[in-house]
Structures are given as C-alpha cells and as structure tokens.
Amino acid sequence: xxxxxxxxxxxxxxxxxxxxxxxxxxxxxxxxxxxxxxxxxxxxxxxxxxxxxxxxxxxxxxxxxxxxxxxxxxxxxxxxxxxxxxxxxxxxxxxxxxxxxxxxxxxxxxxxxxxxxxxxxxxxxxxxxxxxx
Numbered sequence: 599x600x601x602x603x604x605x606x607x608x609x610x611x612x613x614x615x616x617x618x619x620x621x622x623x624x625x626x627x628x629x630x631x632x633x634x635x636x637x638x639x640x641x642x643x644x645x646x647x648x649x650x651x652x653x654x655x656x657x658x659x660x661x662x663x664x665x666x667x668x669x670x671x672x673x674x675x676x677x678x679x680x681x682x683x684x685x686x687x688x689x690x691x692x693x694x695x696x697x698x699x700x701x702x703x704x705x706x707x708x709x710x711x712x713x714x715x716x717x718x719x720x721x722x723x724x725x726x727x728x729x730x731x
Contacts, residue, residue, distance in 0.1 A: 600638040600676050602630070602731060603713040605704050605722075606646040609639055610656060613669070623716060626731060636674045637716075640684075640707040642700045644670065644677065678707050696721045 604612070611618040612627050619627070630637055644666055650656045651665070658665045670677055680703060687706035688699070695702065701719065705728050708715040714729040715722065723730050 599711075600636045601714060602626070603638045603640065603678070603704065603708040603711065603715050604643070605715060605717040605719060606639075606643045606650075606700065607718055608716045609643060609669070609675075610647060610650070611718075614656065614658070618718075620718070622731060623718075626716070631674055634674070636676050638676045638678050638707075638711065638713060639669075640704045641677055641679050642703045646700050678711060680707075681710075683710055691725075691727070695725055695727075 608619070608623065612623075616624060627637070647656070647669075648662060648666060651658050651662050669675060684703060684706045687710055688702040691702055691705060695705070701722060704717075705715065705722060707713075708728050714731045716731040717723065722728070
C-alpha cells in the first residue's frame, strides 16, 4: 500500500512540468519510483485532470482517454475509489476547510487511508489536519 497520496496538481506537475515541484517533492517522487513504491491518487483526480485538459488548461499531447488510461494503469500509481466513507468524511472536514469538492474528497481519501498528502495547495497546508508533504 502506498504511503503518499498525490493531489491533482502534484500528479500533473510530476508528469508534465516537474519544475513546479518543491525540492522535497522532486526528491521524494523519483525515490519512490526507484524503490518501486507506488503512490496513490484519488479517483476524483482523474476527473479533475480530464476537466483541465478539456478546458485547455493543460496540454497533454495525446488523446485524453489514452492519457488518463496510461496514468490509471501505471504500475506505480494506485487509484483509490470514492467510497461512502470518503464521501461522508469529505463533508466533516469542518468550516475551516475550503469549499472545493475535489479537494475535500482528496483530503478525505488521505485521512481515511492514513496517507500523507503531497500538495502545493497552501489552503490545505495551513488547515493542518492531514499529514502533508
């Protein structure tokens, strides 16, 4: 089982523009790859990436379906499904968590699976109720 859950932007930056990653993220991700240690993503991340690509906010250089399937089937990426427990947890994060539903599901997924969340989102980092990388 993975120890790290990547948020959507980290996965995009890792695959498309690693210059946007922090020093720690640049060190940790290749190290995980070299050790054959998978990382996790929430299923909502696939949807977020599809939306970003469809709106032209990220360029993927190939068919959307093929790109998403490549990520989904990557041997070092585990896609964690949306479950009833995650849905319930996502609405119990408290009033001090921001209103982005995808972020709520990603954070709930990390919390319920006991994973460290790799994120660049300052709002989540400041919130402080999930282990962050």
